[in-house]
Amino acid sequence: MSSTSRTATIAIAGGILAATTYFLYKRSKKTLKEVVFVLGGPGSGKGTQCELLIAQNPNIRFFSAGDLLRAERKDPSSKQGALINDLISKGEFVPASITVTLLKNAIDSCPPGSKFLIDGFPRNLDNVRVWDEMLAGECDVKFCLFLDCPEAVMIERILERGKSSGRVDDNREVLLKRFKNYEKDTVPIVKRFEADSKLKKVEADRPMDVVQKEVKGLFEGIGWL
Ligand SMILES: Nc1ncnc2c1ncn2[C@@H]1O[C@H](COP(=O)(O)OP(=O)(O)OP(=O)(O)O)[C@@H](O)[C@H]1O
Ligand SMILES: O=c1ccn([C@@H]2O[C@H](COP(=O)(O)O)[C@@H](O)[C@H]2O)c(=O)[nH]1
Numbered sequence: 001m002s003s004t005s006r007t008a009t010i011a012i013a014g015g016i017l018a019a020t021t022y023f024l025y026k027r028s029k030k031t032l033k034e035v036v037f038v039l040g041g042p043g044s045g046k047g048t049q050c051e052l053l054i055a056q057n058p059n060i061r062f063f064s065a066g067d068l069l070r071a072e073r074k075d076p077s078s079k080q081g082a083l084i085n086d087l088i089s090k091g092e093f094v095p096a097s098i099t100v101t102l103l104k105n106a107i108d109s110c111p112p113g114s115k116f117l118i119d120g121f122p123r124n125l126d127n128v129r130v131w132d133e134m135l136a137g138e139c140d141v142k143f144c145l146f147l148d149c150p151e152a153v154m155i156e157r158i159l160e161r162g163k164s165s166g167r168v169d170d171n172r173e174v175l176l177k178r179f180k181n182y183e184k185d186t187v188p189i190v191k192r193f194e195a196d197s198k199l200k201k202v203e204a205d206r207p208m209d210v211v212q213k214e215v216k217g218l219f220e221g222i223g224w225l
């Protein structure tokens, strides 16, 4: 074989290898479940913005870690109900194994091709660690939406919500604990997403529809809307 045809053969083989690698990479990305996390302090508007989003695309499956825990707490057959109730009513975090198992069961119950919007998770390093063990391999985290809101605004919103929410943790005393844990454990997680270029920050101290317009743009950017 002449040196010209050897060079041509190597170039073609290299091209085929690159194309195959790219194809396999694309296919593996496609089979992963797309996930967006939503973080922000208590009352920043996570639940509100998620509800507005899911109304626009039924393929988006919405799970609030707090709602899953509250539902589990109410289930009389649950062995963990009492523990969950005790921790939520003190404004403390529930063990990650419980929260991530509930999330995994919820995610596994959805049809293929679903996209997952997860509100209020991961709240601390333990949540990240157990997520990595149990779910990270099958999920592609697109970004973490962070609703940035001044504490005074969040306090006012939660105390107002507390008049009718029936939530055991929507009172001034427990709220102080929730803010303390948010600053100590959740803010470092927000910073991790930022360091990994996975954080999308939105100013949440604005009317709901204005916040939603900006949030919507982020989801259009990943093809969810
Ligand atoms: N942009 C906004 N402007 C004014 N009020 C808002 C806004 N967003 C949400 N609220 C109100 O603030 C309260 C808290 O909102 P929401 O329940 O969405 O917060 P959250 O971040 O999910 O809080 P938590 O972490 O406690 O579940 C609700 O009563 C909601 O109606
Ligand atoms: O990952 C999580 C999420 C929530 N919790 C507990 O639930 C309450 C309420 O959560 P909201 O997101 O405000 O609905 C929270 O204060 C924790 O007690 C948790 O432990 N882990």
Ligand SMILES: [Mg+2]
Pocket: 046, 047, 064, 066, 120
């Ligand atoms: Mg909420």
